[in-house]
């Protein structure tokens with residue numbers, strides 16, 4: 001149903017990779033799309049390392065999310081080929097695999113647990129001795145006690161990915177409005193667009209909130225459909241591997257060191273990304289001496305040669321976390337309002353499947369099968385039944401209290 005005569009079919013609020021892929025895929029389906037963001041291509045993707053780590057970042061209790069992560073990982077090669085063709089830009093996708101290693105017996109026990117969980121989940125990963133790990137990656141510390149080789153966990157460069165998506169959107173006819181969305185317009189119980197900070201209004205048939213950790217901050221969102229996302233800070237370092245040192249690492253190397261995750265993601269162009277802290281500090285994006293110290297200390301334990309490399313950038317970003325660490329996708333209880341947010345640690349990985357899911361949801365009003373568990377309604381409390389009246393509480397003729405109990 002078309003509501004606004006002068007507006008867009010779809011208004012996407014947020015120009016990170018999730019908003020961009022939603023806009024691109026929706027425009028490809030023939031919808032008229034406007035994207036609102038003061039700096040499209042920015043957001044958490046400017047900081048993220050770009051690991052596509054469906055298997056190595058598997059966590060207990062996240063098996064449902066695993067299915068979506070694997071579905072998106074499987075789409076990546078075809079997705080980047082299409083995107084690179086559509087935009088004329090490279091994404092830095094590398095099918096390089098990942099090695100997760102252990103430095104002491106606690107780490108090794110943790111990794112053995114992860115291996116068992118991966119195997120129970122039917123995933124491909126191979127246990128290697130320390131020597132076998134070093135044969136694959138000679139720069140690893142001599143103390144590495146063992147590791148998991150996961151050849152299916154690849155990487156992409158999120159900054160290049162975002163730039164390619166901006167160009168693909170432009171070429172597909174997405175209109176960009178470089179401004180802050182300030183308030184959701186709700187008319188007669190339906191989302192009908194947004195008001196911008198400059199005072200202008202953008203009407204639309206459907207609005208998609210894809211503002212990452214800021215998604216819940218837009219004024220005017222009714223309480224009942226407010227996305228429960230919160231910011232989780234991650235500090236990330238960028239170093240450069242001089243040509244004389246290459247190849248420094250041939251694949252992503254990661255570990256849990258004293259309970260903290262550290263990963264080293266080597267790009268084809270010589271950039272080496274080291275991440276990431278996990279900090280519940282609200283909207284703080286300060287890069288701290290402690291954060292940089294911990295990352296370098298842990299990375300140095302894994303790969304001692306890292307201290308020789310130029311440190312070129314330090315940054316902090318905010319992961320948009322939801323209560324179950326999984327995204328919120330598709331229609332909300334407010335007609336005209338859809339969500340594409342809450343991707344937490346997996347925004348870059350989930351970009352291809354999110355684009356498909358959101359294009360489907362925007363054109364049909366329904367979530368496709370793969371995304372049904374991620375409907376925003378899973379966080380909407382079911383209406384509480386009213387207490388029974390006295391008449392309802394007394395047994396009806398022909399029923400017994402036991403039957404009533406069974407029928408609850």
Ligand code: GLY
Pocket residue numbers: 051057234275276319344345346
């Ligand atoms: N997926 C990596 C991170 O969130 O740090």
